[in-house]
Amino acid sequence: MTEQITARLKVPVQYVKDPAEVYKTVSNTRDPGSAGKSVLLLTRNKGPFIRRCPGTSHYTCCGYRILHIGTYCSMDCAYCILQAYYHPPVLQFFTNHEKMETELKAFFGQKKTGRIGTGEFTDSLIWEAIHPIAGRLVDMFSRQHTAVLELKTKTVLVDNLPRSGHGGKTILAWSLNTERIISNEEHGTASLAVRIAAAEKCQAKGYPLAFHFDPMLLYPGCKQEYGRVADMLFERIDPENIVWISLGSFRFMPELKDVIARRFPDSKIVFSEFIKAMDGKMRYFKPLRIELYRSLIERIREKAPDVLLYFCMEDDEVWEKALGFTPDFFGGLARMLDKSAEKICGLYPER
Amino acid sequence: MQAEQESIDTALIDLSDQKYFYTDQQGIEELAGSVGFVGLISPPVLxxxxxxxxxxxxGFRRVSACISLNLEQIPARVITAETDALYCxxxxxxxNAATRALNMGEQCSLVENLHNLCGTxxxxxxxLEPAGLRVPPALVEKFIRLSKMPDEVRQGVSGNYLSLNTALDMESLSRASAIAVAGVFRKLRPGLNQQREILEGLRDLAGRGETSIDSMLEGPEFSDITDSYDIDRGRRFSLLRSLLYRKRYPALSRAEDAFYRRKKNLGIGGDMDLKPPAYFEDTVYTMILRFSSARHLCSHAEALGRICRHPDLEAILKREIEDTSDLY
Incomplete structure (x- = not known):
């Protein structure tokens, strides 16, 4: 696989005995966040391919699993947590797919609903340009009925996805943001209109869809602009095909502030009204988050009253005040999402 | 040191030649008084x-003091014109090391001069080490960085009202903003943590892109505080801190104001206190009761009963959202 990828990329290749050599080289640069994007490390994943989402303490998590195909991203969002999460952040793609497939087969054997995605530690679809992996995963998931795969992206690299035979077991998901934020903060990503057009293409191929308004950012006029994003979305996408929509506001480890200020001097996103939250991360003052969520939820509900909305890493007070209920009422957040996946993606785990 | 002690005509000493000048020139008058009284105990090196x-x-100060006393000749140790500049x-x-410690500003000027000579x-x-001054390479680097900053910032470091690290943290500011911040520190003389707090607050506010730090500090909202010399320095600092906080955290400030207003209505005080969760993020409040006897505790119980029925407690616990529509 390594030879195939290097032949395709036509870039200078260097073989290293130990990935630590690459980490050291990147760490010693003035800007590891940028340097980590200029090197592609093809290596073996020595740890598990399937991991629990790290989540956070004090806030409600969804019990998601991560399929760890690679790290970091070739796009360059100012707010990206991966800049501070990895030390250093390095664009790396894991090549030992036989191990990944073995782990996936064991995962499929679990007698419970599984939700897993490749888009937490990297973008799910950037790798299609160097080594198409999504098609193989779509195929694997289509042959079982206990788990869904979520491919989460800010790209539009969906043309290689199978037109049929996916069995509805792969959810195509897009991160959405306002056009202003995409233009100013999400460098190198597809525009909003193009993302929605790609989602529409996938809808036409029968794929279930999901959308993530995360991170939502506060700025003057943001409520109106997030509302317009919802309007654009539902002009093209049928809510019946949406498995879930998540909402989350910008939150970050305190050390990310300096990284953003240094790497993106024109960005203003770290200068808002942040407080140190219960999990030690910086978050917008809670009433501001609730107000922002409420306004978007209201707009989404106008067009899609039945679509499953959930919060990523918020507490019961936010749920209650912005959505009108807490996850416990429906058996917990994980159960809510499982049920939606079972219904829309046709899962039937043996219990 | 190869130097002969000679009696030198003061008219031949060129004080405008400042090749080896890096010290502050304060206290010349006092020094002149001392020289006039006991003479020049330690001759300068020329x-x-x-x-x-x-x-x-x-011995710039000593020479200046002697000239101010109109002494025509002074004793001095003279080294040759060929003597290496580094050795000088x-x-x-x-x-200097024999008589007093160089302040930060003096060390900075010295390091700047030596760096031009030595290169690294x-x-x-x-x-510096054999001359009796220990400045590790990391500190040398800091002084070199400081030497490139505006005079007002360097003076702040020399004058001990601006820490070296805070000064270096101001490198990313525009020249005008760095000078304005140094001016505020000169007026208010905040401690190290307070310097950091002010700088971070100003930087965050300016980061929103609405105005620059220097414009902000020159505006009446800030300058009315920093320039009110009839108010003592500590009080001015408190007012500045409060203004910065309110501007940085407008919604949180409103929530705090509402909480304390309602808490006051509850009649809590003295040996009873109600504390909100940090930044109102959690939903758990803390009630503190201090008591010295069972009877005292019973009186708290009565007060608690009254507080529990009070509409302001309900409002506090409901955590109704203050209107923030003007902010976003």
Whole structure:
């Protein structure tokens, strides 16, 4: 696989005995966040391919699993947590797919609903340009009925996805943001209109869809602009095909502030009204988050009253005040999402 | 040191030649008084110049004091025109080290001069050590950075009202903003943590892109506080801190104001206190009761009963959202 990828990329290749050599080289640069994007490390994943989402303490998590195909991203969002999460952040793609497939087969054997995605530690679809992996995963998931795969992206690299035979077991998901934020903060990503057009293409191929308004950012006029994003979305996408929509506001480890200020001097996103939250991360003052969520939820509900909305890493007070209920009422957040996946993606785990 | 002690005509000493000048020139009048009383105990070090006359290597203040006393001749140790400049600096440092510690600003000027001569921070550090001044290479680097900053910032470091690290943290500011911040520190003389707090607050506010730090500080909202010399410095600092906080955290400030207003209505005070969760993020409040007897505790119980029925407690616990529509 390594030879195939290097032949395709036509870039200078260097073989290293130990990935630590690459980490050291990147760490010693003035800007590891940028340097980590200029090197592609093809290596073996020595740890598990399937991991629990790290989540956070004090806030409600969804019990998601991560399929760890690679790290970091070739796009360059100012707010990206991966800049501070990895030390250093390095664009790396894991090549030992036989191990990944073995782990996936064991995962499929679990007698419970599984939700897993490749888009937490990297973008799910950037790798299609160097080594198409999504098609193989779509195929694997289509042959079982206990788990869904979520491919989460800010790209539009969906043309290689199978037109049929996916069995509805792969959810195509897009991160959405306002056009202003995409233009100013999400460098190198597809525009909003193009993302929605790609989602529409996938809808036409029968794929279930999901959308993530995360991170939502506060700025003057943001409520109106997030509302317009919802309007654009539902002009093209049928809510019946949406498995879930998540909402989350910008939150970050305190050390990310300096990284953003240094790497993106024109960005203003770290200068808002942040407080140190219960999990030690910086978050917008809670009433501001609730107000922002409420306004978007209201707009989404106008067009899609039945679509499953959930919060990523918020507490019961936010749920209650912005959505009108807490996850416990429906058996917990994980159960809510499982049920939606079972219904829309046709899962039937043996219990 | 190869130097002969000679009696030198003060008219031949060129004080405008500041090749080896890096010290503050304060207290010359007092020094002149002392020289007038007991004479010059420690002669300055001069270097002969190729074109005639002398430049000062060590003892600028002493020479100035003697000139102010109209002394025509003074004793001095004279080194030759051919003496290496680095060695001259080392003599000067050693001369100073024997009498007093150089302040940060003086060390900064010295390091800047030596760096031009030696080229590397390690070489500067090594050159200073035998002269009795220990400046590790990392500190040399900091002084070199400081030397490139505006005079107002350097003066702040010399004057001990601006820490070296805070000064270096101001490198990313525009020149005008760095000067404005140094001006505020000169007026308010905040401690180290307070300097950091002010700088971070100003930087965050300016980061929103609405205005620059210097414009902000020159505006009446800030300058009315910093320039109110009829108010003592500590109070002015408190007012500045409060203004910065309210501007940085407008919604949180409103929530805090509402909480304390309602808490006041509850009649809580003295040996009873109600504390909100940090930044109102959690939903758990803390009630503190201090008591010294069962009867005292019973009186708290009665007060608690009254507080529990009070509409302001309900409002506090409901955490109704203050209107923030004007903010976003």
């Amino acid at each position: 270097q002969a110049k190729h074109k005639g006359g002398f430049r000062v290597v060590a 600096f080392q003599v000067s440092v050693a001369d 921070k390690e070489a500067v550090s090594q050159a």
